[in-house]
Amino acid sequence: MNLDKVISGFFIILSMTLNFGFFYGDMHTIESHSKYELFAAIVVNLIATILKLGDKTQLGSVLLATSLVADIQLIAAATIWTVAIYSSGVDSTIVGMVVSLSGGALLANITSVVLYVGDTIKSKR
């Protein structure tokens, strides 16, 4: 067992599950989407990104790219939400925007997990 693999696998999968947890629910009602879950998703995503930094292999660079995509989407969602609270107010269009952005991030996270699992299956050790 490789502790490194455990930690990075944990964060990569946790970032996907948290992301899914936030995304799951009615598209336009704010009640079904917790801001704390978004916050947790962002933090775990950032940690997953950092764990992938500096890996020179081909797979490592693709993993890093997917993670960066997820980061950007989630941070954009959080920014839109924050700006909306302090200016126009959160209506159903804003919620729709935030949730769809996190949906995009979810796709990136799924890609990342698929690649990660694929690599693990291929590995001979």
Added chain:
Amino acid sequence: MRNNSLFIILQKMRIPFLVIIITYTIAIIGLVLIQGIDANGNPYKMSIFDAFYFISYTATTIGFGETPFTFTYPQRIWVTFSIYLTVLGWFYGIGSLVSLLQDKLFIQEMQKAKFLRQIKNLNEKFIIVLGYNQITKKIIIKALEQGLRSVVIERDKSRINDLILENFTPTVPALNSETYSVRVLEAAGINKKNCKAIVSLFEDDALNLKITLIAKSLNKNVKVAVKSTTKNHTENLKDLDAQIIVNPFSIISSEINMALIAPNLFKIEKWLYKLGNLNANLPLFPKGLYIICGYGRMGKKIFEKLNDNSNIEVKLIEINKNKDNEFTKNEISHLVFGDADDKELLVNIGIKDAVAIVAATNDDTTNLSILATAKKLNPEIMTIVRENDLADDLLFKNANIDHIFTPSKIVVNKVTNALVNPLSDIFLKQIIKKDNIWASELISKLVREIDENPLLLEFEIGEFFAPEICEYLANKEILFLSIFATSLYNHTQKNNIVPLLLQRENDIMLTPSWENEIKIGDKLLFACDAHAKNDLEYICQNNYEFYYALTGKEKLTIFKRN
């Protein structure tokens, strides 16, 4: 060798980044969870953004105060805790980044990246020089004078600093590398089209051989200039198609031989190497008894050459009886073991009757001392010496010695000539087969028609140097060599210029006559004065001047009459 510096930063910054994110997260979660009181006394909870904002300016020690409302005591306790947590995390991150920038490995990677960038942007012709020292420095300078750039790979860091202080213009990129491996040579750009040659002049023959092997397998078209001091290695190098193999000792011995048999040839060679002019005194090597002190690589070569001459007798002195190589019978009959600096030994061997003494050991002090002793015993004797270290130049010049041979200078001349002026190198190889009379005729012709120190000009009839000639020849017209001698003041007169060599593919013509036809792709070597050189370049490149040289009329372009 890829660019690793970015990856080093990323890898080493993993933990600091993680620390920052985790400490921020803990502090933010605490602030969000703890209840506060707003301006009207109502309970409220901080939003995530408020908490992030507060922690951001607290962790970076900017400190705007308590926002959005004054904190309650539970909040303040948490903030106190988070200040220690986040500020420490932040400073740890910054500290790691700063120490990374001073990291040796990182700096080395940055220099490597810079070197690779320089090589990538190098678009002129260049040579790769391995090792930076007195000899290669001269080669670099001479190459730069001819518009040939250099790239240096050196093992020793302090030598690289010397090179940087030298301030070559244009710059000479230098790479510090422990080994001369395939990857290092690739990084130095041996695979580039404009890489013309690689210069490897190490004392270690085996290393030279290895580099030749690598260079030839990486790029067949690159010329290899390599030093070899033994017969065995020279043959190996020839098998690998190394174009320029320099054995300073064999060059010295053939120079001495040349001076004996054909002093005029020796004079021409000195002029080609820009070591003397054509009116210099003839180096006169008398016939008689020669004493060679020190029977090593150089002594052996000289002995081989001198022994072929019937009216020269040779005596050898060697101090070390147990030298690794075994002596042949012929050598033993000439050989005396002992200290050449010993007066008795010199007298016994016949110094009083000797005409010349050669000090060829690898120690400068010994050489000078032997010659001083010999001069005392026989003031008439001609002295020949081997100078090993260029730093001793002054000593040798003041020692009143007849002929000084410096292997390192010979290597410089030979290599630069072969790299920068390939035709004059070919010319030199050809004339060695000629005799003294031929040489004296050539010298008197050069002095009569040009001057005592003519310039050398070599070029190829091609688009680059002679576009006008090329265009004319491409139209199936015929031109003769004499066009190059035409004076642009009066086309019926000739400039001071003498053709030395014409190379057409593999055919080489020495001193071709003016009536020779020229073809595209011919390579020509001329001796001329500055004025003739100027005119020749005009004829080759300027439409109007070429027309004048060809027809003797001014070319009319505005009122064209066809």
